[in-house]
Structure formats: C-alpha cells, structure tokens
Amino acid sequence: xxxxxxxxxxxxxxxxxxxxxxxxxxxxxxxxxxxxxxxxxxxxxxxxxxxxxxxxxxxxxxxxxxxxxxxxxxxxxxxxxxxxxxxxxxxxxxxxxxxxxxxxxxxxxxxxxxxxxxxxxxxxxxxxxxxxxxxxxxxxxxxxxxxxxxxxxxxxxxxxxxxxxxxxxxxxxxxxxxxxxxxxxxxxxxxxxxxxxxxxxxxxxxxxxxxxxxxxxxxxxxxxxxxxxxxxxxxxxxxxxxxxxxxxxxxxxxxxxxxxxxxxxxxxxxxxxxxxxxxxxxxxxxxxxxxxxxxxxxxxxxxxxxxxxxxxxxxxxxxxxxxxxxxxxxxxxxxxxxxxxxxxxxxxxxxxxxxxxxxxxxxxxxxxxxxxxxxxx
Numbered sequence: 033x034x035x036x037x038x039x040x041x042x043x044x045x046x047x048x049x050x051x052x053x054x055x056x057x058x059x060x061x062x063x064x065x066x067x068x069x070x071x072x073x074x075x076x077x078x079x080x081x082x083x084x085x086x087x088x089x090x091x092x093x094x095x096x097x098x099x100x101x102x103x104x105x106x107x108x109x110x111x112x113x114x115x116x117x118x119x120x121x122x123x124x125x126x127x128x129x130x131x132x133x134x135x136x137x138x139x140x141x142x143x144x145x146x147x148x149x150x151x152x153x154x155x156x157x158x159x160x161x162x163x164x165x166x167x168x169x170x171x172x173x174x175x176x177x178x179x180x181x182x183x184x185x186x187x188x189x190x191x192x193x194x195x196x197x198x199x200x201x202x203x204x205x206x207x208x209x210x211x212x213x214x215x216x217x218x219x220x221x222x223x224x225x226x227x228x229x230x231x232x233x234x235x236x237x238x239x240x241x242x243x244x245x246x247x248x249x250x251x252x253x254x255x256x257x258x259x260x261x262x263x264x265x266x267x268x269x270x271x272x273x274x275x276x277x278x279x280x281x282x283x284x285x286x287x288x289x290x291x292x293x294x295x296x297x298x299x300x301x302x303x304x305x306x307x308x309x310x311x312x313x314x315x316x317x318x319x320x321x322x323x324x325x326x327x328x329x330x331x332x333x334x335x336x337x338x339x340x341x342x343x344x345x346x347x348x349x350x351x352x353x354x355x356x357x358x359x360x361x362x363x364x365x366x367x368x369x370x371x372x373x374x375x376x377x378x379x380x381x382x383x384x385x386x387x388x389x390x391x392x393x394x395x396x397x398x399x400x401x402x403x404x405x406x407x408x409x
Contacts, residue, residue: 047329054372055327055341062365066357076357080348089347091230095304097343098237099124102296103317104324104335104342105248106158106289111330112252113285114265119165119180120293121318122187123158127294128301129191130157131216132209132308136200139213146215151240151298158294161187162286170279176286184314192310208309218303235303241336244292249332251288261285293318323366326373342366 063073083089103120110117117123131150138146165183168174194200195209202208218235219225225234252258263271264281272278296317301308324342328335349362 051327051329051373054369057372058365058367058369061368062361065361065364071357072355075355076352076361079351079355079357080345083348083351084344087229088231091234092347093340093344094238095231095233095235095343096347097339098235098241098303099296099300099317100320100324100342100346101241101336101339102244102299103293103321104328104339105244105332106292106296107318107321107325108328108330108332108335109248109252109292110285110289111325112265113261113281113289114268115282115285115289116177117162117180117286117289117293118177118322119162119183119318120289120321121314121316122180122184123161123290123293124297124317124321125184125187125191125315126161126297127154127158128297128305128308129194130154130294131298131301132212133194133200135212135216135302136210139215141215143215146213147218147302150216150302151295154294154298155291156294158290158292158297159287160290161294162290163283166283166286170282184318188311188314191308195308195310202307206309209307211307212302216302217306218299233304237299237303240295240299241339244295245332245336248292252332257284293321296321323370326370 059077063077066073066076084093103124106120106123107117131154134150134153135146138149141149161183165176165179168179169176195207200209202210218237218240220230220234220236224230225232252262260271260276261281261284263274263276264278264285268278271281300317320342324335324338327341328338345362345366349359352359352361
C-alpha cells in the first residue's frame, strides 16, 4: 500500500511547489511591512500588477528581463557544473564594455556584421574573465569565490578607466562613454514600436535570450560535454576516476558561463543602455543573475520564466512610489523569496532524518543472550 505523503514530503520532493511557496511568503512579508508602515496592501500590489499587465508595461518587463535571463543562464550553467559563479557581475561589466568599444571603434561596419561582432567581443571578454579565475583555481588551488569577488572589482575599475579614454569618452559633460553606433542598436524601428504601442526601448534581444535558453538546455541535457560537466559537478573525484579531465571541465564551464554573462551585458547595452556611465557602484546584474538562477531552479526554461518574473518586479517596483510606497519594498520581497529558497535544505534534511528514524524504528531488534540460549536448547 502506498504511504500517503505529508506536507513536508511534498515540499521537499517538488521543487516547483517550494519555489511557489517561497514567492507567496515573500509577498506576505512585503504585506506585513506595508501594514506596519500604515500603507494599503491592496493599493500597492494593485499598482504593481496593473503596471505590468498592459501591453506597454509588459514590453518594459521584457526589456528589463533580457539581461536578467541571460546572466541568470550564466549562473545556472555554472551551478549545474558544480562551480559557484559569483563573478558574473565582473563578466557582465567587461562584456558590456567590450561591446561598447567595438561599436564605437567599428561603427562604420554594416549593421548585421557590427551586431554580431559586438556579441562576439562581449562573449570573448566574459569568457576570458571566467577562464582567468578557473586557471587560478586549477593551477594553484586559489578559491574561486574569493578571486571572483576581487575580479568583479577589477572589472569595475577597468570599465571606469576605459570609459575615460579620449577615444571612448563622451565629448560633452556627461561622465560616460560615447553613444553606441546606430548600426549596433537592437531596437525595433520607431514605426513598429508606435504601431503596437510598445515601450521606446523595445528590442529584439528577447529572441536572442530565447535562443540562448534553448542552446544552454541542449548543451546540458543532450551533449557529451554537458554530461561531463554535470558529472564533475556531482562528484569530481568519481568523474576523474571515470576518465573525465576535471580541470579542463572547470575551465570550460567558467568560459561558457563567462561568455553568457558577457553576452547579457552586450544585450543590455545595445537594447536599452546605449552607453556606459562611469560607475559609482556595481550595477548588480551579476548578483541578480544568482537570484534568477535560484528562482528558476537552475533549469534553463525555469530561468527564462524567473527572469521575466524578476523583470516584472523591477519595473513594477519602480512605479510604487506613485502610490506613496517606497520602491525598496521590492528588495524586501526578493530577499525574502531568496531566503526561503536557500533554506530548502532544511526541508530535505528534516525528511532525511525522519526517514532514518523510521528505518531505525522498523528494523528488527537484536535478541538478548538468554533468548538466544532458549532457541538453541
């Protein structure tokens, strides 16, 4: 007879239900904060919902989501292969700067050629940034988390340095690079945008994000490379015993992950940013990618949906101040969601302990010495 599952079993076994529950708890905590501040929960959440459900609002959501999706795929890919890519922020920054410089210096090229070249240079820059960290780890055993954090800051200051070079810097008073060449823009035509009533920054980068989602899924699930990378992620010692070159797999995983983060930077620049300002703080796209990867369970298609969800929160949250609600509420909701997702291991451990105690209780008890003597006689 099949044993009926309790609530703990359902949560620990079904990742989708756990994610959904985490999101609901996030909005519940947000509601508690609104009540504590004396604000209307219905008005705040109603404004959040209404701002993303009309056509123009949803087009903004898609535009916001494009870099989150691609950078989220970058982080998810590294998760699948056993590497915690906290350096996606730096890879995103060097990728966007590489695409910006390519556009400015090669602006006379035909539009298709220039766009592809910008994508390639961004991906190469991001991949190199990831490979450097991978080399430090595989060659000298340097902890990749620490080196990635340092390389995020190196990318930050390197971007500011390049943005100030005479050939790249804006000729006006703005502390930013020149605008990218018109041939490098991925924006839809103004006539197309106006005819459909889309937002002014609507662009076809979402189709690139779709293609990358399918490609990442195919690599992970349908190729020998994906099998080897996942094997290293599960158990690198067993993978090495099975003949897989572990160090090469780590370098490959970081190169692909870095290339995706760099592409995310290029897509944001060419579809929405238009130029790169001299940073006063890190932009946060790489760290947002970690959140998106967690919400999407590191599944490429889940990451795509999670990126849209995150984009909706970011755009909708920017409109909350219209009803007197601080935009920081979105950070509270997102932080709560991530917190409950991150503690999923507690449910898994509770289930494991419960199963262990059940097996111990059902196991036959050892017989006492006098009982064994009676059986022999």
